[in-house]
Amino acid sequence: MSNNPYVPQLAVIEKITEETWDTKTFRAVFVDEEFRNNFTYKPGQFQEVSVFGTGEATFCLTSTATRPGYIEFSVKRFGCVTKALHGLSEGATVGVRAPLGNCFPYESFKGKDLWFIGGGIGMAPLRSLLNFCLDNRDDYGTVNIIYGARSAGDLCFKSEFDEWKNSPNTNLYLTIDREEEGWTENVGFVPSYLMDLKPNPEGAIAITCGPPIMIKFVLKNLNELGFTDEQIYTTLEMRMKCGIGKCGRCNIGQYYVCTDGPVFSNAQLKGLPLEY
Amino acid sequence: MSMEQELREKAKELLSSGKVKVVIGYGEGSIPIKSTPIFVKTPEQADCLVLNPTCTNNLTVYLPQAVKSGPVAVVAKPCEVKNIVELVKENQIKREDVTVIAVSTPGILNDAALAEFDLLDVKKISWKADGVAVTTSQGDTVIPRDAAFQKKCLSCTAAQPAIADIKIGDWAERAPLQDKFADVEEYEKLSAEEKRAFWAGQFSKCIRCYACRQACPGCYCNECFVDKNGQIWASKDTGAESNWFFHMTRMMHTAGRCTGCGECERACPMGIPLSLMGKKMSLLVKELFGTQPGESMEDAPVFGCYQTNDPDPCPE
Amino acid sequence: MEAKVIAKQDISAWLSSLAEKMEVLAPVEDGGVIRYRPLGEGEMNLNFSGPAKSLRDHFTPETETLFRYKYEGLKAELEESPAEEHDRLIFGVRACDAAALKYVDAVYSMVEPRDEPYFARRERTTIVGLFCNNPAWSCFCTEVGNFLTNPQEMDAGLTDIGDKYYAEAYTAKGEELLSAAQFEPAGAEDAAAVEKVKQKALSRLPAKGAHEEACLSYNWDSPIFPELAEKCLGCGVCAYSCPTCHCFDIQECAQGKKGSRFRCWDTCQFEKFTLMGHGHNPRPSKKERTRQRVFHKFKYSIERYKMLGCVGCGRCISACPVNIDIHAVVAELEKPAPASEGVNNE
Numbered sequence A: 001m002s003n004n005p006y007v008p009q010l011a012v013i014e015k016i017t018e019e020t021w022d023t024k025t026f027r028a029v030f031v032d033e034e035f036r037n038n039f040t041y042k043p044g045q046f047q048e049v050s051v052f053g054t055g056e057a058t059f060c061l062t063s064t065a066t067r068p069g070y071i072e073f074s075v076k077r078f079g080c081v082t083k084a085l086h087g088l089s090e091g092a093t094v095g096v097r098a099p100l101g102n103c104f105p106y107e108s109f110k111g112k113d114l115w116f117i118g119g120g121i122g123m124a125p126l127r128s129l130l131n132f133c134l135d136n137r138d139d140y141g142t143v144n145i146i147y148g149a150r151s152a153g154d155l156c157f158k159s160e161f162d163e164w165k166n167s168p169n170t171n172l173y174l175t176i177d178r179e180e181e182g183w184t185e186n187v188g189f190v191p192s193y194l195m196d197l198k199p200n201p202e203g204a205i206a207i208t209c210g211p212p213i214m215i216k217f218v219l220k221n222l223n224e225l226g227f228t229d230e231q232i233y234t235t236l237e238m239r240m241k242c243g244i245g246k247c248g249r250c251n252i253g254q255y256y257v258c259t260d261g262p263v264f265s266n267a268q269l270k271g272l273p274l275e276y
Numbered sequence B: 001m002s003m004e005q006e007l008r009e010k011a012k013e014l015l016s017s018g019k020v021k022v023v024i025g026y027g028e029g030s031i032p033i034k035s036t037p038i039f040v041k042t043p044e045q046a047d048c049l050v051l052n053p054t055c056t057n058n059l060t061v062y063l064p065q066a067v068k069s070g071p072v073a074v075v076a077k078p079c080e081v082k083n084i085v086e087l088v089k090e091n092q093i094k095r096e097d098v099t100v101i102a103v104s105t106p107g108i109l110n111d112a113a114l115a116e117f118d119l120l121d122v123k124k125i126s127w128k129a130d131g132v133a134v135t136t137s138q139g140d141t142v143i144p145r146d147a148a149f150q151k152k153c154l155s156c157t158a159a160q161p162a163i164a165d166i167k168i169g170d171w172a173e174r175a176p177l178q179d180k181f182a183d184v185e186e187y188e189k190l191s192a193e194e195k196r197a198f199w200a201g202q203f204s205k206c207i208r209c210y211a212c213r214q215a216c217p218g219c220y221c222n223e224c225f226v227d228k229n230g231q232i233w234a235s236k237d238t239g240a241e242s243n244w245f246f247h248m249t250r251m252m253h254t255a256g257r258c259t260g261c262g263e264c265e266r267a268c269p270m271g272i273p274l275s276l277m278g279k280k281m282s283l284l285v286k287e288l289f290g291t292q293p294g295e296s297m298e299d300a301p302v303f304g305c306y307q308t309n310d311p312d313p314c315p316e
Numbered sequence C: 001m002e003a004k005v006i007a008k009q010d011i012s013a014w015l016s017s018l019a020e021k022m023e024v025l026a027p028v029e030d031g032g033v034i035r036y037r038p039l040g041e042g043e044m045n046l047n048f049s050g051p052a053k054s055l056r057d058h059f060t061p062e063t064e065t066l067f068r069y070k071y072e073g074l075k076a077e078l079e080e081s082p083a084e085e086h087d088r089l090i091f092g093v094r095a096c097d098a099a100a101l102k103y104v105d106a107v108y109s110m111v112e113p114r115d116e117p118y119f120a121r122r123e124r125t126t127i128v129g130l131f132c133n134n135p136a137w138s139c140f141c142t143e144v145g146n147f148l149t150n151p152q153e154m155d156a157g158l159t160d161i162g163d164k165y166y167a168e169a170y171t172a173k174g175e176e177l178l179s180a181a182q183f184e185p186a187g188a189e190d191a192a193a194v195e196k197v198k199q200k201a202l203s204r205l206p207a208k209g210a211h212e213e214a215c216l217s218y219n220w221d222s223p224i225f226p227e228l229a230e231k232c233l234g235c236g237v238c239a240y241s242c243p244t245c246h247c248f249d250i251q252e253c254a255q256g257k258k259g260s261r262f263r264c265w266d267t268c269q270f271e272k273f274t275l276m277g278h279g280h281n282p283r284p285s286k287k288e289r290t291r292q293r294v295f296h297k298f299k300y301s302i303e304r305y306k307m308l309g310c311v312g313c314g315r316c317i318s319a320c321p322v323n324i325d326i327h328a329v330v331a332e333l334e335k336p337a338p339a340s341e342g343v344n345n346e
């Protein structure tokens, strides 16, 4: 096997789910059996996915190793590689370099109430941890999911909403930006819905990911609710290429988001220069 | 009054009258063999302006960005005034936003002229009637003009600029010491095969640092074709084909814009003779369109206008 | 090991005999630029002042193919680029450039997995240094590390003492090299000659600085950066001439159903380096980008790798088209803040 860290493993796209008009979730299976059987990862880690002939792009592993045999990634259409991925059909071969980056400190979350606060495609990294916790349900307190998008059509992972809702001690709070016919859940932005729900910070952990503007206000509101910076986690997005701390483009001060991140506590973030 | 003093006075006037927000000129470099671009914003700072044989940068490269925050004055040598003309004609800047301080100097130092000096010991570089004086702890040494000056200066006639708001220096027409196109003539003696081999060798050295492009006032595109990373037009690899494609395309894009200021070649860390390409192109432009970049405000910009009878040959 | 000497006229014979066993690179003048080229390609020049072109492209080429791919229907096949498999000696390496390898080694190995294409070349390369008799105006290696008297990453080092070179070995590999027939034991007068040469060179260079401590109080909002941003052209000259810069891009070269993936140099000085899809750029202007280069070399590198990211070769200084001088910038950043009365600034 290759020791060149830039050479990906081949994987075959087994299933493609259309989440929204611009987002698809891909399920891929490694071609190499030995690699597939030994492959494991932790919630929060990411991967570099190649469409040969177009290039490589960064996506979080949105699946969880508690459901082995395949990996999943959700892709919002942006530029070259994401467009090429959207053009693939089931059975196509892609390249994958994974797992990369750090992970959520899920061991330290044990016994705590968890608040997942996601917006749009930002739910993708949270889903990995969420399903991991649901698969280890007894290790955690209540699991609460606040998930918002511009419209109902922009919500990803709809096929899993029932599973989430029906898990013991688990609450799913959905919200969209504007009223829509047939929508019975909350209407409003994620940060203000969070204020309405008033999570109790005691023994709780908040994990958030979404558009920068949403994150900004969610962090502010969590602080207001009494969450300390050590109780808040988020994952950062930077332009990435190598994913292994070599190519030099994802640094914030002395830290490289691809190896020291992408998961950071708000306490860590506050110690970083504002350059992300 | 020396040219330098005159420049400082004019800059002070422009700034204190509020006519411009900034004067782009030269200041002392980190060592006496260098000067550096400075952006003078108050009359007091105007005393930092210098004018000497080390003032090589083509400051007009800063204009498209600088005019966004208000009217600007810029120090420009005769060849560089031509860049301003083209920038105005191509609608990158408005004529009224730029006060042109045209400076006719005896010539600008070429770095190679200092090869024999201990550069740490050079205290001052100044113009003398017959060349450039280099002051060291041993006293002054005068380098004669033809050894001291850049090639473009040796062929300069200090012709009257097409535009100028303030003129400093000696604008009397002078006989060039060298033929501007002598190296093109040499080059034209090569066969097509030899030419191709010559450039292949040169381009193989290119590391794609884009200093040539960044130093060039004609390369003002917000997004250069090589930088597009959504749709890739040109590969970023430094292979022979890609480098060839980059340089040929850049040359096409600077046709009618390249005034021969020579900054691309000076900026290039790999010693690639880029001016030769520019000069060859300007000869072609003259032959095909009957115009020379920056010589008049009236001629239509080569790139900016289309005529049904435009010639369409395929030059070698 | 005892020091040796080799007569100048024997250098060629020595290198030629080495070239029978491995590739030998030496400094050669090429269109006004001194570069390391295989022996025999151009005339060797061992009298240049300051550094030649950096060794970077010999360890991470400007463009490097990582693998090739081929599609057949939906199936893809990969073919890896073979790892570098030949031994190599680079002769005439400056002390600053040898020290730079130590830094790049750290960058490419600190986090697993290591950069194997780099280390495949690195581990098969022997470095023979050539100390400076005549540092250039822009050199300041002594300020960031005393590489002239305490060389790093050299297997052996030579000093020009007139009609011969004084030679010292620093590794077993180096000792073996200096056991060649062309070398003789150095005498007391040779050692004295070296001392004289070194003192003369050192007299042209600054003293060791205290950047390791000073960097901790660099001012993020220093007014120097907006000033530099105004004149910086945003080219890649500084980074591409730097022996410690190591940033790259990964790109694709497609030709129908097959093609290759390659990496090529890239730099934080380019706007696109950090630009993200939704248009957000963490370093949107030259102010942030010039700060990144200076901070990366002098602050982040100390914090992350416990060593300076600048070896003081001065290339970025002499090559910058607008005379941006990192040495002067750092001196400005390290100027003691004007004492402010009655203010407790921790």
Ligand SMILES: Cc1cc2nc3c(=O)[nH]c(=O)nc-3n(C[C@H](O)[C@H](O)[C@H](O)COP(=O)(O)OP(=O)(O)OC[C@H]3O[C@@H](n4cnc5c(N)ncnc54)[C@H](O)[C@@H]3O)c2cc1C
Residues within 6 Å of the ligand: A046, A055, A056, A057, A058, A059, A060, A061, A073, A074, A075, A076, A077, A078, A079, A080, A081, A082, A083, A121, A124, A125, A236, A237, A238, A239, A240, A262, B229, B230, C274, C275, C276, C277, C278, C279
């Ligand atoms: C740790 C991490 C996790 C991510 N997870 C997901 C995910 O789960 N789902 C998802 O849809 N997206 C995710 N992204 C964003 C995704 O990587 C980019 O949208 C993707 O790289 C764009 O690639 P492209 O080839 O389509 O765009 P390109 O054609 O390369 O470029 C289009 C534009 O996208 C920009 N761009 C290129 N690479 C990146 C990048 N890595 N980040 C941001 N912008 C970039 C370019 O500057 C350009 O302006 C993640 C990014 C990171 C860093």
Ligand code: SF4
Residues within 6 Å of the ligand: B205, B206, B207, B208, B209, B210, B211, B212, B213, B264, B267, B268, B269, B270, B271, B272, B274
């Ligand atoms: S400045 Fe020289 S090396 Fe850099 S891109 Fe231009 S030609 Fe190539």
Ligand code: SF4
Residues within 6 Å of the ligand: C049, C050, C051, C094, C095, C096, C097, C131, C132, C134, C135, C136, C139, C140, C141, C142, C147, C148, C311, C312, C313, C314
């Ligand atoms: S920095 Fe030091 S080692 Fe490097 S070339 Fe200059 S004097 Fe020599």
Ligand code: SF4
Residues within 6 Å of the ligand: C231, C232, C233, C234, C235, C236, C237, C238, C239, C269, C319, C320, C321, C322, C323, C324
């Ligand atoms: S070489 Fe000079 S002008 Fe070019 S990016 Fe570096 S500092 Fe800026």
Ligand code: SF4
Residues within 6 Å of the ligand: C238, C241, C242, C243, C244, C245, C297, C309, C310, C311, C312, C313, C314, C315, C316, C317, C326
């Ligand atoms: S930052 Fe400049 S002086 Fe320092 S090692 Fe790099 S090129 Fe040399």
Ligand code: SF4
Residues within 6 Å of the ligand: A248, C239, C244, C245, C246, C247, C266, C267, C268, C269, C292, C293, C294, C296, C297
């Ligand atoms: S200075 Fe810039 S290009 Fe050089 S190593 Fe640092 S981040 Fe990379």
Ligand code: FES
Residues within 6 Å of the ligand: A239, A240, A241, A242, A243, A244, A245, A246, A247, A248, A249, A250, A251, A256, A257, A258, A259
């Ligand atoms: S992506 Fe290359 S260093 Fe982080």
